[in-house]
Amino acid sequence: MIDLRNKKRIVIKLGTSTLAHKTGKLNIRRMTNLTRVLADLQNAGHELILVSSGAVGLGVGKLNLKSKPKDTPSKQAAAAVGQCELMHIYDEMFSKYSITVAQILLTKTIISSPERIDNVRNAIDALAEMGVIPIVNENDTVAIDELELEIGENDSLSAIVASIAGAEALIILSDIDGLYSQDPHENPDVEKISVVKEIDEHIESIAGGAGSKLGSGGMATKINAAKIATTAGVDMLIMNGRNPEDLYKLFDGEEIGTYFPAVNA
Ligand code: GLU
Numbered sequence: 001m002i003d004l005r006n007k008k009r010i011v012i013k014l015g016t017s018t019l020a021h022k023t024g025k026l027n028i029r030r031m032t033n034l035t036r037v038l039a040d041l042q043n044a045g046h047e048l049i050l051v052s053s054g055a056v057g058l059g060v061g062k063l064n065l066k067s068k069p070k071d072t073p074s075k076q077a078a079a080a081v082g083q084c085e086l087m088h089i090y091d092e093m094f095s096k097y098s099i100t101v102a103q104i105l106l107t108k109t110i111i112s113s114p115e116r117i118d119n120v121r122n123a124i125d126a127l128a129e130m131g132v133i134p135i136v137n138e139n140d141t142v143a144i145d146e147l148e149l150e151i152g153e154n155d156s157l158s159a160i161v162a163s164i165a166g167a168e169a170l171i172i173l174s175d176i177d178g179l180y181s182q183d184p185h186e187n188p189d190v191e192k193i194s195v196v197k198e199i200d201e202h203i204e205s206i207a208g209g210a211g212s213k214l215g216s217g218g219m220a221t222k223i224n225a226a227k228i229a230t231t232a233g234v235d236m237l238i239m240n241g242r243n244p245e246d247l248y249k250l251f252d253g254e255e256i257g258t259y260f261p262a263v264n265a
Contacts, residue, residue, distance in 0.1 A: 007168035013158035016057035018241035024061025034244040039097035051158035058082035079140035105139035159225035163232035173241030178258030
């Protein structure tokens with residue numbers, strides 16, 4: 001079981017399906033609860049770093065588009081509008097608890113260069129020192145392209161950020177309770193896997209590829225994130241973000257979600 005009580009720096013990844021409705025409009029109830037719980041955890045002494053999706057999704061909502069655009073310039077435009085909206089929402093919601101947030105936008109080019117990685121780490125350290133919660137996303141407005149120069153999904157990005165920031169844990173909030181050997185929507189009797197000590201072929205094969213309409217991830221990208229995080233010495237956990245209060249249970253030591261212990265942990 002993951003023990004978060006003594007872990008200070010923790011990355012929390014929020015997917016579009018956690019923060020927005022299928023319409024692309026903000027899930028107000030969920031986000032109100034979530035920011036309250038996160039602010040409380042920060043106040044309790046943890047150094048939170050959020051990796052938040054939602055730029056494209058909220059852009060779709062704000063521009064009243066019927067669905068996620070398919071062509072690159074329109075996707076970039078939706079991300080430009082949505083990222084602004086996303087940060088406005090976080091800023092407003094966290095300021096209720098006197099917590100300051102900061103925006104960090106990354107690209108594949110940045111995370112591929114050791115010097116630039118040092119820069120990112122220094123910025124995160126300085127922000128943590130000031131009690132600020134950094135909110136990270138890919139810079140979708142300039143990074144979306146067809147040349148594979150984009151990271152493309154935030155599960156892997158969150159694991160990269162956890163590794164760069166020297167975080168002790170990564171919590172991925174999803175729309176599913178954890179990893180299952182079969183799709184629980186199709187087979188309600190299937191049991192959740194509570195711990196994955198080794199990511200072997202069996203684990204890879206059950207991860208499949210389903211994602212939501214507005215986001216880009218699925219279980220396969222979460223398993224990829226688990227590989228990056230655990231080999232970087234970061235404990236990772238996938239849990240449902242539907243009930244933000246469950247984070248309290250998790251931090252109190254209750255067994256929740258699927259835990260991927262860091263290699264050599
Ligand atoms: N960076 C994308 C966004 O903010 C999300 C990528 C993902 O869904 O993982 O819309």
